[in-house]
Amino acid sequence: MSGADGDEERWIRGQTVWQAWMRAALNRGRPPHAVAWYGPPGGAADRLALVWARAVVCPAHHVGPADACDVCRRARTGVHPDLAVVAAEGAIGIDAVRELEARALRRPLEADRVVFVILGADAMTVDAQNAVLRILEDPPPATCFCFSAPGPERLLATVRSRLQAFTVRPVARRDVVSFLREQGVDADRAEVIGDAADGSLERALRFAALPPAAGAADAPSVPALVESWLPDPARSLDELELHYRGLRRRAADPAGALAALAWIETARQDLEHHVHPRLALEALAVRLKVREGGGPSWQSS
Ligand SMILES: [Zn+2]
Incomplete structure (x- = not known):
């Protein structure tokens, strides 16, 4: 074959x-x-x-x-x-x-x-x-x-x-993982992405193309976040999506992760509709506002 x-x-x-x-x-x-x-x-x-x-x-x-x-x-x-x-x-x-x-x-x-x-x-x-x-x-x-x-x-x-x-129906997690393994993704990372891909091989490939340590979400402040995302907004949104999809599977706060995913999708659509990247990313960063010295927290509204 x-x-x-x-x-x-x-x-x-x-x-x-x-x-x-x-x-x-x-x-x-x-x-x-x-x-x-x-x-x-x-x-x-x-x-x-x-x-x-x-x-x-x-x-x-x-x-x-x-x-x-x-x-x-x-x-x-x-x-x-x-x-x-x-x-x-x-x-x-x-x-x-x-x-x-x-x-x-x-x-x-x-x-x-x-x-x-x-x-x-x-x-x-x-x-x-x-x-x-x-x-x-x-x-x-x-x-x-x-x-x-x-x-x-x-x-x-x-x-x-x-x-x-x-x-097309969602692909079983184990099939996503073996698909990634066949694409040359290493075992640990394939497992992480298998959780985050939610049954989509397209999404899994998008995540697999990201650098292994996606640290953008850990930046210390809203302006720092925006600056770290601006060089490649689309890729940054992919990194965030991977992060929050993984979090949704593992975390104690799946609703918060779900909200974050919705905000990421909004930012993506803003970019598609030619909203200025800085404005779109700032709105997202504010929503995913960062706890002092820690990771992102959820907007309460
Ligand atoms: Zn035939």
């Missing part, structure tokens, strides 16, 4: 429910016209969408390793004529969907169906979604659509209602 497939296997470990669903749907011989997997970008949802697409075009309906047969292998490497993958890089506009539409009207060349995969479907513009909707409302008989997206929120309700949708 090649590295890429091994990687895919790791990402979808623990997602056996959906693989069982895939087998059942394909054995019935009538896969749904449109399926969606919801989960963080670049994670299991994307992989499941691709596994499903391959399984539909493979005559043996292999669900799993991409090298199960020659068709699966070609589907994985992008040379199967009945499988088209669109991956979001910025917005997905109407032109991309029009191309799919033209293709959808042609008969499949090899497989029983033509499968269209849109990874990051939430990046479709409203026009693009409406164009997809027109296809889904009157689907050519031999087509399947398959989406991945972080969640249903940014899809039009009319599109959502046409989808058979699944949410």
Whole structure:
């Protein structure tokens, strides 16, 4: 098995429910016209969408390793004529969907169906979604659509209602830990992150990329905190998130840690919405105000 497939296997470990669903749907011989997997970008949802697409075009309906047969292998490497993958890089506009539409009207060349995969479907513009909707409302008989997206929120309700949708479920702690170990994270740290990742491999990888001793939260004062965070606000928020997620699992004050996590998320959104980093981080630092000479304490309000 090649590295890429091994990687895919790791990402979808623990997602056996959906693989069982895939087998059942394909054995019935009538896969749904449109399926969606919801989960963080670049994670299991994307992989499941691709596994499903391959399984539909493979005559043996292999669900799993991409090298199960020659068709699966070609589907994985992008040379199967009945499988088209669109991956979001910025917005997905109407032109991309029009191309799919033209293709959808042609008969499949090899497989029983033509499968269209849109990874990051939430990046479709409203026009693009409406164009997809027109296809889904009157689907050519031999087509399947398959989406991945972080969640249903940014899809039009009319599109959502046409989808058979699944949410990627949290990964068991032991699977998070073994995933990290396979990524070369040392055992102690994998255990710590396993607690803090809350069942998300994406989050676990984000935490694993942080330097081992994240000391930002121990800075002595609000201004010192802000100064220590400013050089790399996004990374600092990741460090804080790791700290408080770990604390929430271990601590006597899980509610306080939960509040801290909500404030961190607010700061992250402020930054995304172009609030000045100093202002966003200051607001966070004040909330996570530091006890004299000690660690952070909770804002009482
Ligand atoms: Zn196959």
